[in-house]
Amino acid sequence: MPKKTYRQAINEAIASEMRRDHRVIVLGEDNAGGKGAPGEPDAWGGVLGVTKGLLPEFGEDRVLDTPISESAFIGAAVGAAATGLRPVAELMFVDFMGVCFDQIFNQAAKFRYMFGGKAVTPVVIRTMYGGGFRAASQHSQCLYPLFTHIPGLKVVVPSSPYEAKGLMIQAIRDDDPVIFFEHKVLYDVEEDVPDEAYTIPFGEANVTREGRDVTIVAFGRMVGFANTAADELKRDGISVTVIDPRTTSPLDSETILDSVSETGRLVVVDEAHPRCSMAADIARLVAEEAFHDLKAPIRTITAPHTPVPFSPALEDIYIPSVAKIKAAVQALAAKVPA
Amino acid sequence: MPKKTYRQAINEAIASEMRRDHRVIVLGEDNAGGKGAPGEPDAWGGVLGVTKGLLPEFGEDRVLDTPISESAFIGAAVGAAATGLRPVAELMFVDFMGVCFDQIFNQAAKFRYMFGGKAVTPVVIRTMYGGGFRAASQHSQCLYPLFTHIPGLKVVVPSSPYEAKGLMIQAIRDDDPVIFFEHKVLYDVEEDVPDEAYTIPFGEANVTREGRDVTIVAFGRMVGFANTAADELKRDGISVTVIDPRTTSPLDSETILDSVSETGRLVVVDEAHPRCSMAADIARLVAEEAFHDLKAPIRTITAPHTPVPFSPALEDIYIPSVAKIKAAVQALAAKVPA
Amino acid sequence: MQHSREFLLDCYQSMVTIRVFEERVHEEFATGKIPGFVHLYAGEEASAVGICSQLDERDAIASTHRGHGHCIAKGCDVHAMMKEIYGKRGGSCGGKGGSMHIADLAKGMLGANGIVGGGPPLICGAALTAKYLKTGGVAVAFVGDGGSNQGTTLESYNLANVWKLPVVFVVEDNGYAEATASAWSVAGSQLGRAAGFGMPGTLVDGFDFFAVYEAARTAIERARAGEGPSLLHIKLSRFFGHFEGDAMSYRADGEIQRYRNEHDALKIFRRKVTEAHLLDDFTLDAVEAGVVRNINEAVAGAEADQMPTEADLLTDVYVRY
Amino acid sequence: MQHSREFLLDCYQSMVTIRVFEERVHEEFATGKIPGFVHLYAGEEASAVGICSQLDERDAIASTHRGHGHCIAKGCDVHAMMKEIYGKRGGSCGGKGGSMHIADLAKGMLGANGIVGGGPPLICGAALTAKYLKTGGVAVAFVGDGGSNQGTTLESYNLANVWKLPVVFVVEDNGYAEATASAWSVAGSQLGRAAGFGMPGTLVDGFDFFAVYEAARTAIERARAGEGPSLLHIKLSRFFGHFEGDAMSYRADGEIQRYRNEHDALKIFRRKVTEAHLLDDFTLDAVEAGVVRNINEAVAGAEADQMPTEADLLTDVYVRY
Numbered sequence A, B: 001m002p003k004k005t006y007r008q009a010i011n012e013a014i015a016s017e018m019r020r021d022h023r024v025i026v027l028g029e030d031n032a033g034g035k036g037a038p039g040e041p042d043a044w045g046g047v048l049g050v051t052k053g054l055l056p057e058f059g060e061d062r063v064l065d066t067p068i069s070e071s072a073f074i075g076a077a078v079g080a081a082a083t084g085l086r087p088v089a090e091l092m093f094v095d096f097m098g099v100c101f102d103q104i105f106n107q108a109a110k111f112r113y114m115f116g117g118k119a120v121t122p123v124v125i126r127t128m129y130g131g132g133f134r135a136a137s138q139h140s141q142c143l144y145p146l147f148t149h150i151p152g153l154k155v156v157v158p159s160s161p162y163e164a165k166g167l168m169i170q171a172i173r174d175d176d177p178v179i180f181f182e183h184k185v186l187y188d189v190e191e192d193v194p195d196e197a198y199t200i201p202f203g204e205a206n207v208t209r210e211g212r213d214v215t216i217v218a219f220g221r222m223v224g225f226a227n228t229a230a231d232e233l234k235r236d237g238i239s240v241t242v243i244d245p246r247t248t249s250p251l252d253s254e255t256i257l258d259s260v261s262e263t264g265r266l267v268v269v270d271e272a273h274p275r276c277s278m279a280a281d282i283a284r285l286v287a288e289e290a291f292h293d294l295k296a297p298i299r300t301i302t303a304p305h306t307p308v309p310f311s312p313a314l315e316d317i318y319i320p321s322v323a324k325i326k327a328a329v330q331a332l333a334a335k336v337p338a
Numbered sequence C, D: 001m002q003h004s005r006e007f008l009l010d011c012y013q014s015m016v017t018i019r020v021f022e023e024r025v026h027e028e029f030a031t032g033k034i035p036g037f038v039h040l041y042a043g044e045e046a047s048a049v050g051i052c053s054q055l056d057e058r059d060a061i062a063s064t065h066r067g068h069g070h071c072i073a074k075g076c077d078v079h080a081m082m083k084e085i086y087g088k089r090g091g092s093c094g095g096k097g098g099s100m101h102i103a104d105l106a107k108g109m110l111g112a113n114g115i116v117g118g119g120p121p122l123i124c125g126a127a128l129t130a131k132y133l134k135t136g137g138v139a140v141a142f143v144g145d146g147g148s149n150q151g152t153t154l155e156s157y158n159l160a161n162v163w164k165l166p167v168v169f170v171v172e173d174n175g176y177a178e179a180t181a182s183a184w185s186v187a188g189s190q191l192g193r194a195a196g197f198g199m200p201g202t203l204v205d206g207f208d209f210f211a212v213y214e215a216a217r218t219a220i221e222r223a224r225a226g227e228g229p230s231l232l233h234i235k236l237s238r239f240f241g242h243f244e245g246d247a248m249s250y251r252a253d254g255e256i257q258r259y260r261n262e263h264d265a266l267k268i269f270r271r272k273v274t275e276a277h278l279l280d281d282f283t284l285d286a287v288e289a290g291v292v293r294n295i296n297e298a299v300a301g302a303e304a305d306q307m308p309t310e311a312d313l314l315t316d317v318y319v320r321y
């Protein structure tokens, strides 16, 4: 199987769906780039090149650049979805949600319910999230917990190129509004990705490591960290299950509860801030529904309750690390009754 | 002590701070009302009358009506706070956050950290929340979990008139950005409220009922429900502690953990949606930090994962109820080992 | 523009339906039977009907919190609307939406909207669909004078023109946003803004159906021809408060009575069509009588309908979850 | 307008400082020493300095992601700025903000801003403070051509005028928002929009310090006199990419070279002041040499400075929590 980056995987997923269904269109700031400018068309293909090449293949009717006015063009994507298209809109960085959240959480998310089941809004909103880019407080947030809180939205947090492709195709074919979180630090990560189209269903977790002692639930970029931690811990004789829920909404509770019923120990790794986070959300799930299976306190590992710092020296200790995950697992495993 | 409504208590708090400090100003849509119109000035005093009477006392320089442009005027409040005033701005319904969230979560919340501790942004954003008004999906949300997630914000959820007055005065005197959540259904609730100014510190929970069997943590309007449930359960011989954290950020973890260490049983009541909620947040706290004190699963009671319905028949079963709280406590108490 | 008798009768019927519907909701609200926030459109009928009478199923509209008139003009079922306002199961939205969220996507009515400025971005999307699928459709966004200051609206002016979308922006200026006068809250002017964003703008007497019709015709034709968006600044008045329960102390003494006497769109329409011998009073009276019967039935139907039940609470959130 | 020698020297020094600072950051970035997203202001110096040279500590500015020039023009310490860009402890923000968040509230510099359109609402607030406290201060919001389409900016035009705030909106139109041409993304025109919101607007040659100075003087005087906001549409060009690393294939061949040759604000300033015998080349050269020394020291200082440490991570979130 050919190796592809996370960036390529997403690009390929969008392109293949555009070939399959003419209702799929792409829009966002500089999704092509060079609009109205004297130089090359498709000059950017997105700020980090994810949509590069779509313009030459699909043309200006289907790959639309936009003025900087997120409310208008994210809202336009929502309105287009409600009237028959299947737009893939880009909110460049999720940090920009604050200028357009209404169109997402009050419009797209609620149409179906408010209108008594008579609306279908198949919009995908792609957005970059996460730290590690030295992009500071307004370009490094995770924020998927805010979207997960909102009924009516589906929230996807792909952890690898293979996952990204299958989940993006699913997102585009899905009939509900989907927020698709792309971790900017993962774009250059490579793995085997099939050329053909495939879907990964929403709400079905991926168990990336199987173990007996401790369950780790991790999201997005943190899945890779958890896998590394699990592999290293294995050498120390600690056997860890790693669960990648893939989507935070819907959430595959069953896989998590099943695993905890075997291990009795849970670590949740969430790159977001701690309060009202996915870490808290999973902790709630297990403390309410699998309490009697738990043999030890739940441990959550998150970023701290501070904005994301700019300085590499600070950002590196800000983001959850493999070392922190290992330490948490070791502390829990130490409590294994002999 | 004179009886006052929640509405009066808030009004009195703002008025007394305006008398005390000329830097305190008020702004929002129709906070006076009748601006530019041929009829009476102060025609509305806020959409539900909370700021009524401020214009006649303090004049147009200090009670500013605004065009409908929440980004501009909430942002103006933030900018005014960063340059020396102490604005109390109104975001009429918290449901409208989607058109102005950037100025709150990326600007006000982050100035201090991004600028290395060199900014002070003493802005208060008052906002209405909650169900029960038959105001449907876009005028009934709670959404305080979204604000609680954001480092840099303080989030206040007063549960009664007495609480509202003391917390509002604290909010205005506080040097950090504060989001002040007013439950629209509580406005006409009355209780004894002193005439003089007093503050209630942030991050110090109020224990409204003391009991041995079960701890309930409840927020805002849900505190009253929890108190009623506790009183009724007492007659059945179940002794319940009710904790009103007052502020979700900062959170008084200690009082909650202390209580759970005595009761071993926890019910969290949160009117918000379940995912990444305060219910989840408190469950995380206890499952991580007081796990060994727990004698039974944590129970959370929230609204369901759906938008708020309009029909009274649906809204009444949508909002957590005294009956649901009692049932949860009873179920937990039944598991009390004899 | 020559109008057929039939067309004029249809338009009159629409306008009267809005008026009688709203007057009746006002009365029933006062009795406590109707829950929630209700914003009435009475007085503004010529705007909704003058515009929507030129639209068909290809065409979409987005409305505001004050949506009943737009719904009726775009052909929504008034019986289902009334049930919705009562929160009943047979309502347009099964009782889940209420007055502020009535929609009928099949009819191109993309919904009333509880968010001021919520509609214009959505309508850019509906216009994009029409343009992309080459349906020939146009999309109309109604906003109030208050909503004309919201950033979402202003951004949409730009986007619609940059993308050359078939949009008509209709600013229904009834003089107030809640209790705030548009004379104060709108810096510059609606037409100046249209020009600032490079699109044609027209000031329209919103009490005169024919004035609205003509201005809208030009804008709609322009949109259908692929020439891009236009803006109509329609001056009119609401006959009731901002919402039901509003004491309206911000309005001048006798203001509403004056509008009702001198600027009633229904009376003006009747005068014009009878004076021109296009329709006679007898026929128009019959239309009114028919509308009153229909609205009576709508209210009776709404009162008789069932409330939704617990089984309905959790449905309709997702297509599939 | 007559300018003193001293004033002109100060302004030239500011402009040269911006230029040399930016050219140097460009070089250092290429070596990999500077982390993150960096947007350079070189080429636009006459705008920042033409305006900020007329402001004092009462006055506030809000900047954009492309903030270095505004910071320098408003008097921020270039040594602390350079440290900040390197993420060092002695930086303006202790390394927590970086290039996109340099601020100095004591100097009335309310911050660069990572959010396009983030500044104008804030500047309305700074203007409100000045108006309410009667400080005589004015508040200036810089936005790009791209930012001129953001709803937050457009709302601020209206609010500033409705409240008659002492604001100057400065649209720095460098022809591009990222890779998108302003000729395409801005429907209508900046001046048309100013008129649409009822405020004066002036088109300004942004390569000419004196043109900027004069246009800004009128706008600032108007604001100080309590007459409300104005807008300046300043045409200029950036000499580097959108951010460091941008290959700029969207620009015309030779475009930047042409601007550097024919529209360099520094060269134009030098020519004007020497031709008018206000300053001589020798003095100006000395200024340049001094600036180069200063920036060399700034870079050396930044390289030598410490990184913040774990103890700094959790501080500065709240005044008290």
Ligand SMILES: Cc1ncc(C[n+]2csc(CCOP(=O)(O)OP(=O)(O)O)c2C)c(N)n1
Pocket: B029, B068, B070, B092, B096, B099, C064, C065, C066, C114, C115, C116, C117, C143, C144, C145, C146, C147, C148, C174, C176, C177, C178, C242
């Ligand atoms: C974003 C937002 N801000 C404020 C409100 C509250 N609100 C509802 S209607 C209204 C006034 C709208 O005035 P206008 O646009 O003139 O419409 P009209 O009511 O006159 O028809 C306001 C402020 C809202 N629903 N949404």
Ligand SMILES: Cc1ncc(C[n+]2csc(CCOP(=O)(O)OP(=O)(O)O)c2C)c(N)n1
Pocket: A029, A068, A070, A092, A096, A099, D064, D065, D066, D114, D115, D116, D117, D143, D144, D145, D146, D147, D148, D174, D176, D177, D178, D242
């Ligand atoms: C709300 C928001 N949308 C998009 C971006 C990404 N972005 C950063 S700068 C920029 C272009 C800004 O163009 P312009 O306003 O012309 O300023 P210039 O870069 O030309 O100085 C964009 C799209 C952002 N930072 N914030």
Ligand SMILES: [Mg+2]
Pocket: C144, C145, C146, C172, C173, C174, C175, C176, C177, C178
């Ligand atoms: Mg109005």
Ligand SMILES: [Mg+2]
Pocket: D144, D145, D146, D172, D173, D174, D175, D176, D177, D178
């Ligand atoms: Mg630009």
